[in-house]
Amino acid sequence: MAELDIPTIPNLQSLIMMAITAFSVSIIVILLFIKYFQRKRLPALTLAFTFLMWDFASLIVFIFGLIHYLNYSTPQVGVIQYARYGINLGYAFSALSNALMVLFVSQIYSQAPIFRKTKKIIPIVNGLLNGVTIGFVVDSIMQSFVFTDVVSYLNPAYSLNQIIYHLVLTFFSFTLLLSLSARQRRKATFRWEKAGFSFIVYSAIAGILVYVFLALDELAQTFIPLFNEGYTIFNIIGWAFGILLCILAYFGYVMPKWLRDRYKEKTLEVK
């Protein structure tokens, strides 16, 4: 695992993708809070906070990455690794987002047999498991202050185990959303309702792919010498899926009137 601790410098392409993703998530957060204040329904508030945590995650990764990029032009040991603090804090906020996502799923799909049989056990256990991710992050950051060796000092680790653990939990929360939405899509009567659930399914797939590609980025820089400078093409693709997730979430959750009308017109034409 020693390779993981060698500092890397964020590149401009990755920073641009992070910035666009953070901006896209911010728009979704605002729209979801507007929905909540219009409708006053708990699932809308839960989803708004889910995206808010994801917004904090992407913003913090971007801001710390930018600070690092502006301060250092080449990888150096023994200096503050801002980007790594950003990534660690990003994972912590992402873990909170995961926990809230499952809570949202349990609120919308409360009729599903899995939630009837388990009541609130799934969101509670999932919340605790995501708390472990936050524990990893806090530990990494605290350790970085007390290390005495020059490579680890002020250089919080984000181990492959931590990344895989978070990927598994993310996979669980998005897969739960995906499978229940796909089932609901089959039961929906109207074309626009089916379209709404389809967009949610696709957004969940995009959500999984964000973390798969961010994990691939880490794997590539660890095991493939060509990518050892970090911030590989996988990182850029991962953030691109983040932008796609926002677009699909906009269609699926916010569902603008023009989109709903488009599917409603088609329904009338079929009849």
Add this chain to the structure above:
Amino acid sequence: MLEHAIIFSKESQSIILTSLYGEVDPKADAFKDSLEKIREIAVKLEKGVFKLDLANNGKTMIVAIKNLSIAITFNKIAKEEVMNFWESVALEILKSFDKIYVTKDPAKILAFKDTMDEIIQWNLKEQSPIDKMKEAFW
């Protein structure tokens, strides 16, 4: 909206379990003719769903799997999406009951009434995901 649920055995061509959720008791004399029609269809229906209009503007949905059928009666003509939803609940009840029914244990079979009631009451209490999405977002 939902009046009662009745589980039939195709093998014995008879009622195994009934549970009342509304006001129309399936055992009441006033429902005798309707019950007989429902029973005839329920024991003959091989697989799938059959919707039967009742004399009092009600409707019964009969869902069958290989050995068993369930009839769920509504007090008025329900929307298509509501019927689709209850069809999936009916199938869930039948599949769960099938596992109990093969044991031929009368105590377990009788105890399944509580499970059926729990499933139906939960679904009556909780809104459908489509309704929740419409209320919160769409």
